[in-house]
Amino acid sequence: MAQPSILISMLFIVSSLFVTSVLSRSIPNQTIKLDKLSRIRAQLEKINKPAVKTINSPDGDIIDCVLFHDQPAFDLPELKDQKTTLKLPEWPVGYNSSKDTSTGDENIQLWSASSEECPGGTVPILRTTEQDLLRVSNIIRFGKKDKVKKRHEYAVAYASGDQYYGAKTNINIWAPKTNQFEFSLAQVWLLSGTRQNNDLNSIEAGWQVQPELYWDTNPRLFGYWTRDTYQSTGCYNTLCPGFVQTNKRITLGAAIKPISSYNGKQFDMNFKIWKDPKSGNWWLSIGSRILIGYWPSSLFTGLKSHAERIEFGGEIVNSAVNGHTTTQMGSGHFPEKGLFKKSAYFRNLYFVNSKNQYVSFPVSNLRTHVEDPNCYDIKLLSGKVFGTHFYYGGPGKNPKCP
Template sequence: MAAPRAPPSSRRCLFVLLAVLAATLLLSACCAEGAAATGGKGMTRRRQLLRQRQVQHHLKRLNKAPVASIESPDGDIIDCVPIASQPAFDHPFLKDHTIQTRPAYHPEGLYDESKVASKDRQKITQMWHQNGMCQENTIPIRRTKKEDVLRASSIKRYGKKMHKSTPNPSSVEPNMLNENGHQHAIAYVEGDKYYGAKATINVWQPSIQQGNEFSLSQLWILGGSFGQDLNSIEAGWQVSPDLYGDNNTRLFTYWTSDAYQATGCYNLLCSGFIQTNNQIAMGASIFPISNYGGSQYDINILVWKDPKEGNWWLQFGNDYVLGYWPSFLFSYLADSASMIEWGGEVVNTEPDGSHTSTQMGSGHFPEEGFGKSSYFKNIQVVDSTNNLKAPRGVGSYTEQSNCYDVQNGNNGDWGTYFYYGGPGKNPNCP
């Protein structure tokens, strides 16, 4: 006998009840998803606001109130900041520092540049000079923009090199190749106490394949080991789209007292270096630039330790003493340097160990010679008597000579010199 069926009215009620229950469950799920989505957007928004506030705080710390500002033809803004308001004095040890306006002693024995033919000596200037100069008792500082900071991997790392970016000629094991992507072609001296170094550096505008790579030519003043306690003072020219937002060739400095880990920075992007000169801006574009097969342009860089005050001074050209690094910033360099290096460095970011076509120097190998390959000439060191002299026992070093190479030489006009550089990726440098 068949079971009795529920009356139509009862079935309708059951269907309605089930429909209401399903709708309630669906509505609850939708509300939960909406709340999660809204909450996620809220968290993202809060993170964005927090980062914006951090960037603004960093910009306020770096960009001191100027008495005047100059817009450079390349888009930079140069702020003329009172000398006592510069970023250096954010350092707790410099709160009551008396500025040393000039070095007590200048090195003697500077190589006689008048030996060089006039066609070989062209004057280099900075682009912002076309639109004005800073007055006395101020210093020119390239203004840091929000987009500059946002290009960095983090606010904390803005203005800093990656770790292990100093060449180590005593370690050439295969596992050192391409470490952090840094490659070099340098000349160097070691085994003595050094109190400074000088070089005349050929200026180019190497091509950079990827925005987070750079190419530079500089001298290194080094103390300590190549481990966690390396001290380094560096100066020269560089092309770094990641740091500056363009491919211009720029004057730069760098320092570190702990192998690029926490201390130091480029230019004036942290406290430390004290600038005293009102005519040259660190990090600003320099021109003109050498042309392949055409006119060649050089800059002179001199770094030396004042034997009286102990500070490390920087000079650009023959006329501009720019400022100094107080000796207390360093451990080993508080006394002297143990190695001097001159040459080029690039960063190659290919993760598989292959190479990009980021150029070093002119982008051409040393054997091409003058007008085609980049060079350092008249390289000298400062000895314990504060005299500049030709370096003895100059060695050379490169990780991969088929990518970037170096060749030393010596003659009556150029003193101790070397050609260096290369194209990076090529048929012999995959």
């Protein structure tokens, strides 16, 4: 029989080995977690600027009121020395904004609907949180389109072969259901260059449902830009230096209300993007004449001059491995009979010409594109009330789109 002292010694050795083994596994894990947290905090310092006032929205958003020249855009070297006087753009002519019945007042976002607004000299910026960055796989590329090859599917109307200096349309607002790590959006694209040459310039604006970028599934006002086919330049909203926010009550990234309902009341929003003839900057406006802000001309190469292509429509990401995704586009319903109140739409499609004039798009000048009409489709039409318009969207996976 072993002596008690020997047993105690053996137990001590075994327990020491066990503790050492556990520590050797836990310490590296703790180091990795601490390293990730430190990288997250460093990234948050880049994105979030010091706030003069903070507004806690009833829908959970945190809005920071940041001094105008402290917003992310002015981290750009070419904007650092820009004069503090903001010069308003020259509006395009040829469109009667008094006839616009879209959702477009300054109470379209819940954070400002209760008369909250940022003080003079400041602009609202949606705060990025630690939880936002914990949701994504690549912290450094947060706010940028994913470089991983994912299947993007579209239902769009487009025009090319001319010089375009802006676009205008009314976009129907919905809240399509999306799967995790996928998105659904409706937007306008102004494009120059090509993907093949990696010199694609793009300005984009509309609404999107993107749970990975935001913390919920509400439709949100957004903008995006790139000048190198989404490789390294550009981002959503103000998540990198680029877009200059000017409005005090509406901000990119915050949720939109109200939302359309199937067979119920419909809501749409008038979007305008155009190049100011005086400054060369590309301005974004909603409603009749509500300026949100602008993308400086200096951000771009091809779009420094004009757009070569305009697109209107919906886009989803399909990351399903087996079969098609169930992420919806638009209302989640196809453009079929009895369209209004059932299918999502774009109405009154216009472009801006070199004389800064609105020109209605003739149907004959537009073409359409879809990947698979059994999953998502588009129907281009013309009429007295909606002008040149189209219905689009679909449910994704269904018996004809397995």
